[in-house]
Amino acid sequence: MSSSPSAAARTTPRSALRGAPGGPSARASRLFLPLIAVCTAVTAANIYLAAPLLPLIAHDFGSTPSAVTWLASVAQLGYAAGLLFFAPLGDSVNRRRLVAVLALVAAAALVAGAASAGTGTLAATVLVASAATVVPQLLVPLVAERAPADRRARHVAAVVAGLFAGVVAARVLGGLAGQAFGWRSVFVGAAVLTAVLGLATAYILPVERRRRPGPLFAGLAALPGVVRHSPDLWRACVRQAGMYGAWSALWTSLALLLAADDGYGMTTAAAGLFGLFGLAASVVAPLAGGLVDRFGAAKVVRSAYLVAAVSVPLFWLGGQVMAALCAAAVLVHAALVASHVANQTLALTTTSAPATANTAYVVSGFAGGALASALAGPAYGHWGWSGVCAVAGAWLVLGWTATAVRRKR
Missing domain, CATH: 1.20.1250.20 (MFS general substrate transporter like domains)
Incomplete structure (x- = not known):
C-alpha cells in the first residue's frame, strides 16, 4: 500500500533479492498467490473439521451426536480467540516466523486430537488448533499490500476463494473421508497438510522487519x-x-x-x-x-x-x-x-x-x-x-x- 523504499524492502521476497529471471525468484513469484490460496483453504478447513465428523466421534466415545455438538462451538470459540490475539500481530512481527509457528502448533493439536480418549481432551485440542488457524487472516493483508493497486481486489479474491473452498472441503470431503477411514485419520491427514503447506508458505513469504515498536499485543489494544x-x-x-x-x-x-x-x-x-x-x-x-x-x-x-x-x-x-x-x-x-x-x-x-x-x-x-x-x-x-x-x-x-x-x- 505504501510506495516508499522501506515498504518495498519489507515486501520483497528473499529469493527476489538474489535471484535471476527465470530462477528461484521467478518461481517464488509465480507460486506466491496460488500457494497462499491453497494454504488458506487447508487451514480454514480446520475450523469446520469436527462438524461433519460428530456422529463418528460420538459413536467412538459411546455418546450421542447431540451430546457432542458443542465441539463445533469450541472450534468457533478458538478461532475467535486466535483472531483477537494473533491476527493483529501481522502489523508488528515477522509473518514468516508467525505463520510457521502457528502451522506447527495447529498440526500438533490435530495429532493430539486424533489420539484423544474423550471429549474433554478432544475439545482442548480443537480449541488450540482453531486458535492457531488464523493464518489466512495473516496472509490477506500481505497479499493486498503486494498487489498492484488496479488488481488488489482480484488478489484478495483469490485468497477468499481458497478460504471458501476449504470450508466446503471440510464439510463435504471431511465427512466422506471420515466415513471411509475414521475421524481420527481425518485429523491426522489435516495435520500433515497443515504442517506441509504452512511451512511451504512461510518459506516464500517476504523477509520483514518489526514494523512497529511497543508491546507485542499492542494491535489488540x-x-x-x-x-x-x-x-x-x-x-x-x-x-x-x-x-x-x-x-x-x-x-x-x-x-x-x-x-x-x-x-x-x-x-x-x-x-x-x-x-x-x-x-x-x-x-x-x-x-x-x-x-x-x-x-x-x-x-x-x-x-x-x-x-x-x-x-x-x-x-x-x-x-x-x-x-x-x-x-x-x-x-x-x-x-x-x-x-x-x-x-x-x-x-x-x-x-x-x-x-x-x-x-x-x-x-x-x-x-x-x-x-x-x-x-x-x-x-x-x-x-x-x-x-x-x-x-x-x-x-x-x-x-x-x-x-x-x-x-x-
Whole structure:
C-alpha cells in the first residue's frame, strides 16, 4: 500500500533479492498467490473439521451426536480467540516466523486430537488448533499490500476463494473421508497438510522487519481506536456483520429443514452434500474482485445486499419447493463472497495498520454470524423455517440501515 523504499524492502521476497529471471525468484513469484490460496483453504478447513465428523466421534466415545455438538462451538470459540490475539500481530512481527509457528502448533493439536480418549481432551485440542488457524487472516493483508493497486481486489479474491473452498472441503470431503477411514485419520491427514503447506508458505513469504515498536499485543489494544477513526472500516465491519449474520442464520439451520420429518426427510449424508452449493462462493470470488477493481467496493456491496435480499424470500419458499431452496443457496453464497471481497479490500486499504483493521473486520463479521446463529435456533423451534428466514432478513436490514444512518451524520 505504501510506495516508499522501506515498504518495498519489507515486501520483497528473499529469493527476489538474489535471484535471476527465470530462477528461484521467478518461481517464488509465480507460486506466491496460488500457494497462499491453497494454504488458506487447508487451514480454514480446520475450523469446520469436527462438524461433519460428530456422529463418528460420538459413536467412538459411546455418546450421542447431540451430546457432542458443542465441539463445533469450541472450534468457533478458538478461532475467535486466535483472531483477537494473533491476527493483529501481522502489523508488528515477522509473518514468516508467525505463520510457521502457528502451522506447527495447529498440526500438533490435530495429532493430539486424533489420539484423544474423550471429549474433554478432544475439545482442548480443537480449541488450540482453531486458535492457531488464523493464518489466512495473516496472509490477506500481505497479499493486498503486494498487489498492484488496479488488481488488489482480484488478489484478495483469490485468497477468499481458497478460504471458501476449504470450508466446503471440510464439510463435504471431511465427512466422506471420515466415513471411509475414521475421524481420527481425518485429523491426522489435516495435520500433515497443515504442517506441509504452512511451512511451504512461510518459506516464500517476504523477509520483514518489526514494523512497529511497543508491546507485542499492542494491535489488540488499538482495535477500538482504529475502527473509531476510520468510517470506511466501521461501515465495512457493520455491513459484513449483517451479511454474514444472514448467511449464518440460514446455512446453520438448513440441516434442520433438510433432515426433519416435516421437512425434506433427507439422510445426514444427503443433507451434507447440500454444502456443495458453497462452491458458488469460490466461483464468484474472482469475478467479484474484478468488479471491485473496476467499479469500487461500495457498488459491489450494494449489489451483494440486493442479491441477498432476493435470496431470503427464495429461502422461505424453499421450505416447500426444493428448486427455490437450491437457487437461494447459490444466491446467498454469491452475495456473501462478493460482499466479503469488497468489504475486506476496503478494510485492508483504509488504515495504516492493515492487520489490525482486518482483525476488527473479521471479528465483526464473526460476531454478527454467531449472534444470528444463536437466534436462528430458537426461531426455528418457535416458528419453523419462516422464523429462520425472518432472522436473516432482519440482519440484512440492520446491517444496511445502521451504516446508512451513520453515513448521513
